[in-house]
Amino acid sequence: MTTIGDPVDPSAKRRRIPKRFRPLMWTLAVAMVCCLGVVVSVVQLLSDQSSDDDGSVILAGCGTNVVIDPDSEFPEIGPYSSEQIQNAAIIISVGQDMEVPARGWIIAVATAMQESRLTNLGHLGDRNDHDSQGLFQQRPSSGWGTPEQVTDPVYASTKFYDKLLTIDNWETLPLTVAAQRVQISAFPDAYAKHEPLATDIVNTLTGGGARVSAVDTSLGTCAQPGELSASGWIIPVEGPVNSGFQTPQRPTHNGVDIGAPRGATVVAASSGTVITSECNASLYGQPYSCDVDGSPEVAGCGWYVNILHAGDYLTRYCHFASAPLVKEGDVVQAGQILGYVGSSGRSSGPHLHFETHLNADRSAAGAVDPVAFMNQMGAPLD
Structure with missing residues (x-):
């Protein structure tokens, strides 16, 4: 033994x-x-x-x-x-x-x-x-x-x-x-x-x-909102979770909506590489501006960012108010500013739509509940 x-x-x-x-x-x-x-x-x-x-x-x-x-x-x-x-x-x-x-x-x-x-x-x-x-x-x-x-x-x-x-x-x-x-x-x-x-x-x-917090030398107290956890994760924006993951009312909602005010700072939840930074809004099959507020009739995330992290985890950040501050190929650190909360794309008001995916799978098949995921990473959303 x-x-x-x-x-x-x-x-x-x-x-x-x-x-x-x-x-x-x-x-x-x-x-x-x-x-x-x-x-x-x-x-x-x-x-x-x-x-x-x-x-x-x-x-x-x-x-x-x-x-x-x-x-x-x-x-x-x-x-x-x-x-x-x-x-x-x-x-x-x-x-x-x-x-x-x-x-x-x-x-x-x-x-x-x-x-x-x-x-x-x-x-x-x-x-x-x-x-x-x-x-x-x-x-x-x-x-x-x-x-x-x-x-x-x-x-x-x-x-x-x-x-x-x-x-x-x-x-x-x-x-x-x-x-x-x-x-x-x-x-x-x-x-x-x-x-x-x-x-x-x-x-x-x-x-x-x-x-625990990344800077803690003792155990027992979890990282607080806005603090980097020892595992290297941080909440992307402060605010309540107003809409959950794949709920009965919204079974195709593959993330959570965090109720942050317009202009609130959105940061990278962990270090990684930006693999998407673009506007993907459309209306009736035609491109739609991401520099104006969207609506429930508009399709797409608006201005959004995908980041690929260690372990093939992927995070997605949607509905920025303006073009993201990072571009495809950028290597970002946890807590680095990506952009600001807005309401572009399919959105009825300012908030951050936040997704977490496994196996670098950008599709719905790779999506997991961000509340459970971030809790495990020491950066609880609630």
């Missing part, structure tokens, strides 16, 4: 667990991440539950202080084994001991997923990338430490965080940018694809820690 205190391979003797292993919550969380895809866990809107027997709490909130059982085995998560998840737990624990904000844990775990598949690699001989070793493939020849040091997960994690903390505004940078500034990799865009599962791993091991 692989446990936090048992050696699992010959190199395990170098794996020093911090003396005060901060609380990590994983029990009964396998259901959150039981498949390779992040899709299942993302579209679930989890609720807190209590055990009738022992009073333990399964938190789907924003972190918990349940002490980990050193005699228990870590769960498998996605394609990662119990031993690999143990390494992820060490990375997170070091971040907690160093009081690194929760956003840093996700960046560090995603980086190790890319560099080593969360495996503490020794020297690989002819297959080695220069002299890179350990969870983060740190190079002794580049000053990261001795081979013995960089293959100690605690030391390697500490060095990663030390470098991360020197980067200005690292908490708000796209994950792949922050990771690249630490690692200086030959493949600077490779880290992004690991962000969704890294988020799930942190949520599982901390009872929802990826849903």
